[in-house]
Amino acid sequence: MIKRIAWATAILSTSWATAAIASDELVSSFELNNGMQIVVVEDHRAPVVQHMVWYRAGSADEPKGQSGVAHYLEHLLFKATDTLEAGELSATVAANGGRDNAFTSHDYTVYFQRVASDRLELMMSMESDRMVNIRLTEENIVTEREVILEERNQRTDNNPRALFREQSNAVQYHNHRYGVPIIGWRHEMETLDMADALSFYGTYYAPNNAILVVSGDVDPDEVKSLAEQYYGVIPANPDLPQRLRTEEPPQTAARRLTYKDARVAQPYVQRSYLAPERDSGSQEQAAALFLLAELLGGGTTSYLANALQFDQQTAVYTGAFYSGMSLDDTTFSFLVVPSEGVSLQEAEDALDQTYAAFLEDGVDAEQLDRIKLQLRASEIYARDNVDGIANRYGRALTSGLTVEDVQAWPDILQAVTAEQIIATAKQVIQPEVSVTGWLMRDEEITQ
Amino acid sequence: MMGFKHIVAALVTCLFALPALAEVKIKEVTSPGGITAWLVEDHSIPFTALELRFRGGTSLDAPGKRGAIYLMAGLLEEGAGDLMAQDYAKALEALAASFSYDTGKDTTSISARFLSENRDDAIALLRDTIHQPRFDQVAVDRVRGQVLSGLRSDAKDPNDIAGRAFAAMTYGDHPYGTDGKGTIDSVTALTRQDIVDAHRSVFARDQLYVGAVGDINAEQLGAMLDTLLGDLPDTGAPIPGPATVTIPGGVTVIDFDTPQSVALFGQIGIDRDDPRFFAAYVMNQILGGGSFESRLMTEVREKRGLTYGVYSYLVPRDLAAIYMGSVASANDKMAQAVQVIRDEWNRMATEGVTEKELQDAKTYLTGAYPLRFDGNGPIASIMVGMQVQGLPIDYIATRNDKVNAVTLEDVNTLAAELMDPDGLHFTVVGRPEGLESSPE
Numbered sequence: 001m002i003k004r005i006a007w008a009t010a011i012l013s014t015s016w017a018t019a020a021i022a023s024d025e026l027v028s029s030f031e032l033n034n035g036m037q038i039v040v041v042e043d044h045r046a047p048v049v050q051h052m053v054w055y056r057a058g059s060a061d062e063p064k065g066q067s068g069v070a071h072y073l074e075h076l077l078f079k080a081t082d083t084l085e086a087g088e089l090s091a092t093v094a095a096n097g098g099r100d101n102a103f104t105s106h107d108y109t110v111y112f113q114r115v116a117s118d119r120l121e122l123m124m125s126m127e128s129d130r131m132v133n134i135r136l137t138e139e140n141i142v143t144e145r146e147v148i149l150e151e152r153n154q155r156t157d158n159n160p161r162a163l164f165r166e167q168s169n170a171v172q173y174h175n176h177r178y179g180v181p182i183i184g185w186r187h188e189m190e191t192l193d194m195a196d197a198l199s200f201y202g203t204y205y206a207p208n209n210a211i212l213v214v215s216g217d218v219d220p221d222e223v224k225s226l227a228e229q230y231y232g233v234i235p236a237n238p239d240l241p242q243r244l245r246t247e248e249p250p251q252t253a254a255r256r257l258t259y260k261d262a263r264v265a266q267p268y269v270q271r272s273y274l275a276p277e278r279d280s281g282s283q284e285q286a287a288a289l290f291l292l293a294e295l296l297g298g299g300t301t302s303y304l305a306n307a308l309q310f311d312q313q314t315a316v317y318t319g320a321f322y323s324g325m326s327l328d329d330t331t332f333s334f335l336v337v338p339s340e341g342v343s344l345q346e347a348e349d350a351l352d353q354t355y356a357a358f359l360e361d362g363v364d365a366e367q368l369d370r371i372k373l374q375l376r377a378s379e380i381y382a383r384d385n386v387d388g389i390a391n392r393y394g395r396a397l398t399s400g401l402t403v404e405d406v407q408a409w410p411d412i413l414q415a416v417t418a419e420q421i422i423a424t425a426k427q428v429i430q431p432e433v434s435v436t437g438w439l440m441r442d443e444e445i446t447q
Numbered sequence: 448m449m450g451f452k453h454i455v456a457a458l459v460t461c462l463f464a465l466p467a468l469a470e471v472k473i474k475e476v477t478s479p480g481g482i483t484a485w486l487v488e489d490h491s492i493p494f495t496a497l498e499l500r501f502r503g504g505t506s507l508d509a510p511g512k513r514g515a516i517y518l519m520a521g522l523l524e525e526g527a528g529d530l531m532a533q534d535y536a537k538a539l540e541a542l543a544a545s546f547s548y549d550t551g552k553d554t555t556s557i558s559a560r561f562l563s564e565n566r567d568d569a570i571a572l573l574r575d576t577i578h579q580p581r582f583d584q585v586a587v588d589r590v591r592g593q594v595l596s597g598l599r600s601d602a603k604d605p606n607d608i609a610g611r612a613f614a615a616m617t618y619g620d621h622p623y624g625t626d627g628k629g630t631i632d633s634v635t636a637l638t639r640q641d642i643v644d645a646h647r648s649v650f651a652r653d654q655l656y657v658g659a660v661g662d663i664n665a666e667q668l669g670a671m672l673d674t675l676l677g678d679l680p681d682t683g684a685p686i687p688g689p690a691t692v693t694i695p696g697g698v699t700v701i702d703f704d705t706p707q708s709v710a711l712f713g714q715i716g717i718d719r720d721d722p723r724f725f726a727a728y729v730m731n732q733i734l735g736g737g738s739f740e741s742r743l744m745t746e747v748r749e750k751r752g753l754t755y756g757v758y759s760y761l762v763p764r765d766l767a768a769i770y771m772g773s774v775a776s777a778n779d780k781m782a783q784a785v786q787v788i789r790d791e792w793n794r795m796a797t798e799g800v801t802e803k804e805l806q807d808a809k810t811y812l813t814g815a816y817p818l819r820f821d822g823n824g825p826i827a828s829i830m831v832g833m834q835v836q837g838l839p840i841d842y843i844a845t846r847n848d849k850v851n852a853v854t855l856e857d858v859n860t861l862a863a864e865l866m867d868p869d870g871l872h873f874t875v876v877g878r879p880e881g882l883e884s885s886p887e
Contacts, residue, residue, distance in 0.1 A: 045489065048821060087739060087745075087749065097817075154707060300533060300536035309589065337596065373540075380492060387821070
């Protein structure tokens with residue numbers, strides 16, 4: 001199964017975790033007086049710490065017409081502050097033997113450093129500084145805008161699969177900002193300016209909109225006292241807006257699109273369905289969807305692989321994906337990469353027939369048991385990578401979930417029954433909420 | 448808030464001492480049957496990461512059989528012993544173990560992860576995988592279809608196009624000069640017997656290196672190694688001789704209709720066992736070693752906004768050494784990016800680095816080193832890499848000393864000797880304005 005990872009990334013722009021977490025005993029959480037939340041995940045095997053600050057602000061929180069500003073601001077936070085010169089934060093991390101970076105998604109923006117654990121205080125002093133003290137110049141604005149446009153070139157415009165995904169996603173959401181790419185639409189990115197960046201910063205960068213997630217060789221009490229010293233002195237933003245995004249109206253029409261590009265070598269079909277996300281205190285439906293994706297498209301033994309790759313040999317790759325960690329409605333999706341000589345229509349028909357057969361056959365009890373066993377084992381393996389556990393808490397807490405929700409998730413997964421999976425599938429996988437896309441070669445240009 | 452700024456300044460100036468190095472206690476274990484492995488015992492989590500590496504990689508492909516070893520490695524998870532592909536996959540799932548396979552130009556790797564509670568069963572399945580892979584014709588054809596699909600995609604990926612062209616120019620007819628995945632024609636022509644032959648050429652004791660980390664002791668590991676690997680043949684296929692590296696200075700432009708050009712650039716490199724290697728390693732960190740502060744990132748990205756990322760990296764392979772870099776830039780900016788990189792190459796050759804740059808690079812490299820040892824799998828992989836390179840078992844404890852021993856004179860002498868602005872070649876894929884291929 002050689003191309004699995006590459007194809008998986010073709011359809012999902014963000015990574016998703018298959019692993020659940022049971023390592024509750026490693027995790028502490030508390031809150032500062034200014035409303036900043038803190039999560040600590042301990043692992044004392046190596047003297048290393050990961051220090052992350054997650055903001056509950058991502059591209060889906062941007063004002064209309066300013067797509068990409070959340071990510072643009074993320075870049076600009078590496079410029080000067082009142083006390084640090086441009087680039088000095090990263091240079092200081094590097095000079096202390098650490099690595100730093102940041103990333104932006106629909107629902108969050110994250111800044112992090114990995115460094116020797118005795119450098120945690122230095123990280124906090126600098127990260128808390130840029131939460132409120134950035135100082136941008138007009139030159140920063142112009143040059144960094146060129147950088148993000150080159151980033152868009154590299155990630156999206158040079159990649160027909162990414163362009164296809166962007167179009168498909170835009171069609172999936174009628175009214176919600178998840179339909180707008182995180183990197184931004186080029187024509188809007190080109191107009192982003194100082195005022196746009198500073199307005200987003202002033203609105204969302206505040207301790208009461210941030211979560212500190214520290215993992216590694218640290219003592220929770222020490223993290224708390226350092227956090228109080230550095231982050232606790234920053235006043236909360238009393239005007240922090242509620243995260244109310246424009247919501248999807250009922251979706252009542254199946255949509256289709258065809259994207260042609262001379263750079264496409266391997267055509268494929270993808271279909272996505274608007275699907276509920278994990279909600280705080282109510283994750284059962286999402287758990288059923290998670291298991292549905294595993295049963296249908298979770299590798300060699302999945303239902304789709306069995307039918308399309310082994311029996312019929314109509315596909316070189318099949319997959320089903322569900323990412324439940326999301327503030328608002330997410331998607332459940334299928335991908336079929338047809339074998340040589342199989343048309344996209346044949347591939348799509350085979351997908352439809354196979355899914356219908358799955359509903360008729362019901363869940364294979366042994367397969368469900370194997371998946372649940374692997375999920376339990378993944379809790380053991382997860383302890384080898386506490387930074388991964390830390391990331392999941394960061395994503396959860398910026399996606400409307402609580403620490404308790406994260407810790408309940410493994411048991412909720414184990415409790416899902418075959419009947420619940422089929423019932424949820426019938427409820428969610430409906431043509432009216434779907435987008436079917438064909439990625440095709442442009443034969444006229446290709447010759 | 449005012450006091451807070453001063454705290455920042457104070458901390459920044461006083462905390463530059465080196466962090467403690469992670470303690471990684473490696474034991475050498477020799478099994479009753481004579482197989483050697485490096486082991487780090489850590490019983491805190493009930494699983495083990497096992498890394499097996501076989502020297503040779505795709506460079507062992509028989510003449511005319513390019514892609515055989517890559518396809519063979521892809522078929523290892525497609526059934527073994529009595530178990531056909533799907534039953535094999537179910538058996539692996541029921542153990543909650545994972546086996547993954549990787550083939551490179553110099554090595555073929557198997558990375559396994561298994562729970563303590565069913566370790567013997569997992570090892571029995573891995574033993575069958577290594578000794579009795581089925582290579583059923585139906586599986587060969589199915590996975591061949593996946594490989595061919597990948598090759599067709601690579602043919603339209605500007606990064607792959609650049610990589611293939613650069614390798615062909617640099618290494619010519621040597622196995623390094625072609626893609627280990629093979630070509631559409633060569634992969635299409637592979638037979639089951641070719642796959643069986645490829646398997647025989649790779650898996651042999653004389654090419655084997657082993658690392659294990661986790662919940663296992665020396666005695667358990669020794670017994671496991673004999674079960675798993677004791678019956679391997681003594682010798683595999685002969686490793687090819689060294690490659691002759693030919694990199695003419697200049698530019699090659701490969702036309703491809705896409706908005707952003709991608710470029711690979713490179714020149715002759717330096718061997719891993721060259722006494723000047725650490726000086727080169729430190730110099731590269733300063734030039735383009737991946738941090739935001741490198742000269743290339745500063746000049747090409749931070750000051751001019753010509754790219755999202757630009758990097759340089761030493762490529763000391765077993766059979767040849769080159770020094771490479773990569774950059775991507777819009778078609779109307781690539782020519783300027785190429786010029787800035789050339790200027791930096793020149794500056795490094797003629798001016799070398801400053802004492803401050805050297806110190807910053809050393810503190811970074813020595814401080815970052817312990818961060819690599821962050822999990823059982825990564826540690827197993829690092830230990831095997833050390834063995835393949837012929838490094839001593841105490842290397843981890845001495846490595847930072849070697850970095851710290853590099854002097855300004857070492858780096859600047861090396862820079863003057865190694866950096867070859869006239870021998871630097873750019874292979875650019877796209878439609879870069881104002882750039883043309885150099886005359887032959």
